[in-house]
Amino acid sequence: SKSYNITLLPGDGIGPEVISVAKNALQLVASIEGFEVAFEEMPMGGAALDAVGVPLPAETLNSAKKSDATLLGAIGGYKWDKNEKHLKPETGLLQLREGLQVFANLRPTTVLPQLVDASTLKKEVAEGVDLMVVRELTGGIYFGKPRGFGTNENGQEIGFNTEVYAAYEIDRIARIAFETARKRRGKLCSVDKANVLEASMLWRKIVTALASEYPDVELSHMYVDNAAMQLVRNPKQFDTIVTNNIFGDILSDEASMITGSIGMLPSASLGAAGPGLFEPIHGSAPDIAGQDKANPLATMLSAAMLLKYGLGEEKAAQRIEAAVLDTLNRGFRTGDIHSAGHKLVGCKEMGEEVLKSI
Amino acid sequence: SKSYNITLLPGDGIGPEVISVAKNALQLVASIEGFEVAFEEMPMGGAALDAVGVPLPAETLNSAKKSDATLLGAIGGYKWDKNEKHLKPETGLLQLREGLQVFANLRPTTVLPQLVDASTLKKEVAEGVDLMVVRELTGGIYFGKPRGFGTNENGQEIGFNTEVYAAYEIDRIARIAFETARKRRGKLCSVDKANVLEASMLWRKIVTALASEYPDVELSHMYVDNAAMQLVRNPKQFDTIVTNNIFGDILSDEASMITGSIGMLPSASLGAAGPGLFEPIHGSAPDIAGQDKANPLATMLSAAMLLKYGLGEEKAAQRIEAAVLDTLNRGFRTGDIHSAGHKLVGCKEMGEEVLKSI
Ligand SMILES: CC(C)[C@H](C(=O)O)[C@@H](O)C(=O)O
Ligand SMILES: CC(C)[C@H](C(=O)O)[C@@H](O)C(=O)O
Numbered sequence: 247s248k249s250y251n252i253t254l255l256p257g258d259g260i261g262p263e264v265i266s267v268a269k270n271a272l273q274l275v276a277s278i279e280g281f282e283v284a285f286e287e288m289p290m291g292g293a294a295l296d297a298v299g300v301p302l303p304a305e306t307l308n309s310a311k312k313s314d315a316t317l318l319g320a321i322g323g324y325k326w327d328k329n330e331k332h333l334k335p336e337t338g339l340l341q342l343r344e345g346l347q348v349f350a351n352l353r354p355t356t357v358l359p360q361l362v363d364a365s366t367l368k369k370e371v372a373e374g375v376d377l378m379v380v381r382e383l384t385g386g387i388y389f390g391k392p393r394g395f396g397t398n399e400n401g402q403e404i405g406f407n408t409e410v411y412a413a414y415e416i417d418r419i420a421r422i423a424f425e426t427a428r429k430r431r432g433k434l435c436s437v438d439k440a441n442v443l444e445a446s447m448l449w450r451k452i453v454t455a456l457a458s459e460y461p462d463v464e465l466s467h468m469y470v471d472n473a474a475m476q477l478v479r480n481p482k483q484f485d486t487i488v489t490n491n492i493f494g495d496i497l498s499d500e501a502s503m504i505t506g507s508i509g510m511l512p513s514a515s516l517g518a519a520g521p522g523l524f525e526p527i528h529g530s531a532p533d534i535a536g537q538d539k540a541n542p543l544a545t546m547l548s549a550a551m552l553l554k555y556g557l558g559e560e561k562a563a564q565r566i567e568a569a570v571l572d573t574l575n576r577g578f579r580t581g582d583i584h585s586a587g588h589k590l591v592g593c594k595e596m597g598e599e600v601l602k603s604i
Numbered sequence: 605s606k607s608y609n610i611t612l613l614p615g616d617g618i619g620p621e622v623i624s625v626a627k628n629a630l631q632l633v634a635s636i637e638g639f640e641v642a643f644e645e646m647p648m649g650g651a652a653l654d655a656v657g658v659p660l661p662a663e664t665l666n667s668a669k670k671s672d673a674t675l676l677g678a679i680g681g682y683k684w685d686k687n688e689k690h691l692k693p694e695t696g697l698l699q700l701r702e703g704l705q706v707f708a709n710l711r712p713t714t715v716l717p718q719l720v721d722a723s724t725l726k727k728e729v730a731e732g733v734d735l736m737v738v739r740e741l742t743g744g745i746y747f748g749k750p751r752g753f754g755t756n757e758n759g760q761e762i763g764f765n766t767e768v769y770a771a772y773e774i775d776r777i778a779r780i781a782f783e784t785a786r787k788r789r790g791k792l793c794s795v796d797k798a799n800v801l802e803a804s805m806l807w808r809k810i811v812t813a814l815a816s817e818y819p820d821v822e823l824s825h826m827y828v829d830n831a832a833m834q835l836v837r838n839p840k841q842f843d844t845i846v847t848n849n850i851f852g853d854i855l856s857d858e859a860s861m862i863t864g865s866i867g868m869l870p871s872a873s874l875g876a877a878g879p880g881l882f883e884p885i886h887g888s889a890p891d892i893a894g895q896d897k898a899n900p901l902a903t904m905l906s907a908a909m910l911l912k913y914g915l916g917e918e919k920a921a922q923r924i925e926a927a928v929l930d931t932l933n934r935g936f937r938t939g940d941i942h943s944a945g946h947k948l949v950g951c952k953e954m955g956e957e958v959l960k961s962i
Binding site: 322331334336340366367368371387388390393394395398400402403404405406407408409410411412413414439441442443444445446447448449470471472474475476477478479480492493495496497498499500502503504506508 | 680689692694698724725726729745746748751752753756758760761762763764765766767768769770771772797799800801802803804805806807828829830832833834835836837838850851853854855856857858860861862864866
């Protein structure tokens with residue numbers, strides 16, 4: 247029978263709690279669908295800083311590279327917030343993305359009917375929202391050079407970064423976005439700041455040039471400031487959004503908050519070949535770490551994305567997705583999504599209920 | 605009696621309609637408060653491109669520089685969207701900001717009790733929102749060099765921009781922000797991406813260093829992706845936000861949409877000395893241009909900011925602000941903010957009603 251190696255990176259804060267729950271779910275659906283999963287748990291982020299002094303140990307990156315897919319919990323915490331850049335947990339995450347060359351970050355935002363009241367948006371605005379942000383993840387201002395500190399011609403201290411995109415980087419992320427849109431509702435909105443930035447002008451040119459290869463996809467363009475508005479005004483207008491690294495960071499977080507339940511939202515980061523990286527979009531929530539209060543469903547759904555996009559085990563993925571919905575339908579809620587009339591449970595119990603549903 | 609020169613830049617789309625209405629209001633409050641205003645109307649944006657081939661004619665910039673303050677309507681439109689960069693209306697606006705050295709852009713977002721239903725956010729989330737975004741306006745990635753197009757070491761076409769801040773640029777915008785917060789509720793949130801970008805690390809360092817000079821202001825820091833979420837989750841947590849040019853572009857537009865009525869929101873752009881630039885935050889709305897449908901209240905309130913911040917005529921400013929509220933209380937609404945039970949009026953009639961209220 248087929249067998250997969252999965253690297254688990256519990257990370258910091260609530261990371262270990264949500265990973266342990268998702269691991270059980272992966273194990274269970276594997277046994278039902280008749281394939282094997284072997285896990286390798288590796289340190290990453292603050293945990294790795296504390297253990298070995300770097301946020302991404304070489305062994306961790308190697309494990310992720312050799313495996314069939316990687317599931318990450320969360321990284322970061324107050325403790326390491328003032329660290330120098332190369333000793334920040336976040337730097338480890340960026341190194342992992344770069345090391346795995348996962349340039350395409352898929353972030354679905356779905357308002358579930360069961361949770362529509364969790365949104366701060368009016369019901370008629372929030373209900374039915376179902377969009378996907380395709381964010382470029384290994385380029386742009388996150389990685390562009392030159393970067394650093396220095397002095398300008400007047401001897402003034404400066405800090406600087408470079409927003410840079412090469413045509414091939416735009417082309418490959420745009421193709422993923424067109425293909426994603428094609429499998430969804432066939433609408434792609436490319437977000438840039440082409441009225442000001444040259445990097446965005448090239449972005450728009452390359453995306454536009456691809457449109458003829460995807461005649462079944464309706465392409466539109468929007469400036470990033472307008473997109474930030476439209477996500478609040480009428481998020482239902484969006485199907486698939488494609489954008490650069492920094493705009494994607496901002497807009498995907500804004501979009502996720504439309505659901506009011508970011509404890510529910512997964513993400514997948516994919517490369518041209520090689521293993522993908524899967525993680526919930528929420529952070530490490532140090533304030534509730536170790537208290538069995540975390541919502542493990544975003545990590546469950548990330549495990550489902552891992553099965554689908556990472557291993558091609560679509561049926562197993564659907565089992566997890568269906569079980570998450572069933573568990574919600576049976577009334578179980580963690581604190582972050584709890585409302586009157588529902589059963590308040592902790593991270594572990596929520597995990598067990600999902601296993602029952604599976 | 606005192607006399608002021610005001611440059612009017614009607615611009616494109618609905619710009620001329622809203623400027624003509626605001627001009628009348630300025631004239632009226634001046635006569636009541638006993639000062640003189642002389643107007644000079646100059647071409648700008650698409651109108652200037654059509655007339656003289658550049659988006660910001662030298663005469664227009666000179667007029668703005670010599671005047672006591674400038675009131676801008678709106679610029680841009682489909683017609684000029686595909687123009688090369690130096691022939692875009694937007695480029696004219698950036699040249700105007702740079703020419704006037706107005707580095708501090710103040711964008712208040714206030715949810716008026718009269719219009720709380722216009723928000724797509726739930727009433728309990730939107731009501732009482734009263735925040736100010738202080739956006740750096742003449743630095744960062746909008747103006748940073750090097751910028752342009754080229755090829756990388758692999759011969760690939762690239763587009764690039766530079767996000768760069770010098771310490772003095774951060775210092776001067778932060779001071780304006782601290783002082784703004786001091787006059788408001790004493791809370792300042794500085795938004796950056798200091799976990800990734802060196803330009804943001806310097807930003808955070810300089811802002812933090814200033815805090816001791818403003819012990820009465822409570823300073824906090826937030827990452828831009830989190831800020832984009834928090835504006836949707838709980839906008840009331842914010843008093844004053846200070847951020848860089850591009851993050852300010854995105855977040856101030858997102859914040860404005862919380863009100864559901866961007867036809868109501870003004871802005872002021874100020875320098876260290878010299879005349880300021882005042883404009884509504886909405887665009888040129890080419891689809892309704894020339895149809896007497898535009899909401900002139902954002903421009904009215906921009907005229908009020910001009911009186912207050914630009915001329916120091918606080919009383920005259922308050923007259924306009926009070927008149928705008930009174931007109932809303934009397935039930936008049938343009939299409940963008942209209943709801944059942946209110947009187948639907950056009951741009952001109954709304955202007956006349958505000959004059960009556962004054
Ligand atoms: C932690 C941080 C470096 C990261 C990013 O900015 O990409 C995070 O915000 C995310 O979106 O995954
Ligand atoms: C028109 C454009 C150049 C401008 C900007 O990005 O600054 C606008 O969006 C604004 O916010 O005033």
